[in-house]
Amino acid sequence: MAYKYLSIGEMAKINNISVPTLRFYDSVGLLRPCYTDPNTRYRYYDIRQNARLDMIQYMKELGMELKEIQEVLASEDLRKIEAILIKKREQTIAEIEQRKVQRDAIDRAIESMERYRKSPKRGTFTLEYIRPRKIYGIETDLNFYDHDIDTYEVILKKLKMKLLEHNVPPVYYCNAGTLLKKEDFLRQRFVSNKIFVFVDEHFPLRNEVETIENGMYACVYLDEFGDEQEFAGRLLKYCQDQEYEIAGDYICETMTEFNVFDTEKRSMFLRLQVPVNFTK
Incomplete structure (x- = not known):
């Protein structure tokens, strides 16, 4: 087995995520180990799969749901990614405004008391x-x-x-x-x-x-x-x-x-x- 292969534990450690999260990504087809040892039947990730995992984590930080991430990665369509991100931006702006209202309401309540x-x-x-x-x-x-x-x-x-x-x-x-x-x-x-x-x-x-x-x-x-x-x-x-x-x-x-x-x-x-x- 070449050094470039990583066990699920090693993959989780270097990416600072949990093993159950990787298992879940595997179960939904978002990120599956690419190599299976013929003798032990253990499955391994290729070190180059870090790029895809980085993209998944990046999209999550942008507020995209796993279902949306899976859809756009499968389609390989940049226009679809852009459309989803535009929608997420509008949602984020609305949430920020809502938080401002909540913050000001808290300030008024404290001031009132x-x-x-x-x-x-x-x-x-x-x-x-x-x-x-x-x-x-x-x-x-x-x-x-x-x-x-x-x-x-x-x-x-x-x-x-x-x-x-x-x-x-x-x-x-x-x-x-x-x-x-x-x-x-x-x-x-x-x-x-x-x-x-x-x-x-x-x-x-x-x-x-x-x-x-x-x-x-x-x-x-x-x-x-x-x-x-x-x-x-x-x-x-x-x-x-x-x-x-x-x-x-x-x-x-x-x-x-x-x-x-x-x-x-x-x-x-x-x-x-x-x-x-x-x-x-």
């Missing part, structure tokens, strides 16, 4: 600079302030269904918000027919995204959905006492939800906020 831990206690008023934010929302035929949290859940579910229709990832389903027009907030007239979620630059329905401008916001924090109207009234009084000018629409933002701690209802930590100008 940190913000919750460091936020002031219930009923505390603050004056905060808030960066520009993007939202996606839907109009409803109900004023959910006329109903209880069960109706709010129904409306929230409609928003989620709308997102599902457009294959929007579930990572955008949290951190919902509602708003009152400036005039309604000033009159403490609670009428709202819009619910939204905060989104980012990766959100797929970009043409339907609105921007909330940056600015100074008077805020108050609370942890009970049913207390929003009372605390919104407190927020208005606080602005009046400080002689702040209401500069835009009021927002109720769900900063954090910890439903893992309460299976009976939505555990919400809310930030009520309204943009203000300073008259003094």
Whole structure:
């Protein structure tokens, strides 16, 4: 037997793969030993078969499946290889975008939890600079302030269904918000027919995204959905006492939800906020 022949163990070792992997390649016809010893019936690989094994490993690194590798190697058609690689490139680009969305969602979740831990206690008023934010929302035929949290859940579910229709990832389903027009907030007239979620630059329905401008916001924090109207009234009084000018629409933002701690209802930590100008 010439030195150029390698046992399956030697072939596996020099290529840094396992013996079972080589046995599998053999069983599916992807790479079979080329020589059988007539005396021992042991089978051996030719050292030149490393070139084909290198190609198999290279194609796997490009994301090709073994069935695809077997097909293109059997066809010896470069155009077929190119077509498969173009398809793999498109899939890889889509996966990268999906990972970016997931990464940003993780960052938002961490930020939300940190913000919750460091936020002031219930009923505390603050004056905060808030960066520009993007939202996606839907109009409803109900004023959910006329109903209880069960109706709010129904409306929230409609928003989620709308997102599902457009294959929007579930990572955008949290951190919902509602708003009152400036005039309604000033009159403490609670009428709202819009619910939204905060989104980012990766959100797929970009043409339907609105921007909330940056600015100074008077805020108050609370942890009970049913207390929003009372605390919104407190927020208005606080602005009046400080002689702040209401500069835009009021927002109720769900900063954090910890439903893992309460299976009976939505555990919400809310930030009520309204943009203000300073008259003094």
